[in-house]
Amino acid sequence: MGTADNNPPVGIIGGTGLSTLSGLEITAERPVDTPWGQPSSALVEGRLGDQAVVFLARHGNPHRIPPHQVNYRANLQALYDVGVRTVVGVNAVGGIHPDMGPAHIVIPDQIIDYTWGRASTFFEGELDETTHIDFTWPYTRKARELLIAAARDQGLPFSDFGVYGATQGPRLETAAEVLRLERDGCDLVGMTGMPEAALAAELKMNYVCLALVVNHAAGKSDHIITMAEIEAAIDQGMSGIKRILEVSMSGLGALTPQFS
Ligand SMILES: CSC[C@H]1O[C@H](OP(=O)(O)O)[C@H](O)[C@@H]1O
Ligand code: HPA
Secondary structure (H helix, E strand, O other): OOOHHHOOOEEEEEOOOOOOOOOOEEEEEEOOOEOOEOOOOOEEEEEEOOEEEEEEEOOOOOOOOOHHHOOHHHHHHHHHHOOOOEEEEEEEEEEOOOOOOOOOEEOOOEEEEOOOOOOOOOOOOOOOOOOOOOOOOOOOHHHHHHHHHHHHHOOOOEEOOOEEEEOOOOOOOOHHHHHHHHHHOOOEEEOOHHHHHHHHHHOOOEEEEEEEEEEEOOOOOOOOOOHHHHHHHHHHHHHHHHHHHHHHHHHHHOOOOOOO
């Protein structure tokens, strides 16, 4: 086995509360283009410890692109084109499961997609062949195990399971919608988990979600959701997310591509 110096770069897609990655020793910042258009931000190349990393801000830096207008195809393609084969999607989410309150960290294992109207595949238009990827397990098992081990190692409050319900946004949900998500089996709700995960699978990249609960989902507390509450949870929990990234990074870099 080689050292982390020989690993391909790991991609980190930062979401709400993570438009830049402090701790990343930046070596280059490159605006790039793809056949699908421009990604949300320049690619920020650097190292976390001895692992090469390419960081991309999902909503742009500064944060300005709403979840339904993110160019998910360009984001994944841009990372792929610079050699990334393993991606960590960092997501702020609302907690539905009673154990998943603000500042709790979750490494989910499943997704239900409620989004609509988003460009959600690379395989459309005139194709030589129709492609239906297998998506039984949307997150790469070995990548999940590495994040779980890192969260445990750091003594952080986390759950090693969870169904992520991806809603359209940009508005938050009604209480009745959250009850429906709960009946469907969702533990978390966010707006960007899809099509990001499916596009990574189409490119045969490893993909894993590292989620920070930033509010109780609508109707799951005695108050409405405020940006102040969300910002407080980000302030409290994002340092733990960064520690998990640092500890797991070289292991993630050593993973071979998912389907090879
Ligand atoms: C009230 S914040 C909603 C915003 O935060 C999440 O973004 P991300 O997944 O990129 O961290 C959520 O999906 C929404 O876009
Ligand atoms: O409550 C939520 N709903 C959807 N997306 C979110 N992202 C953070 N919190 C939430």
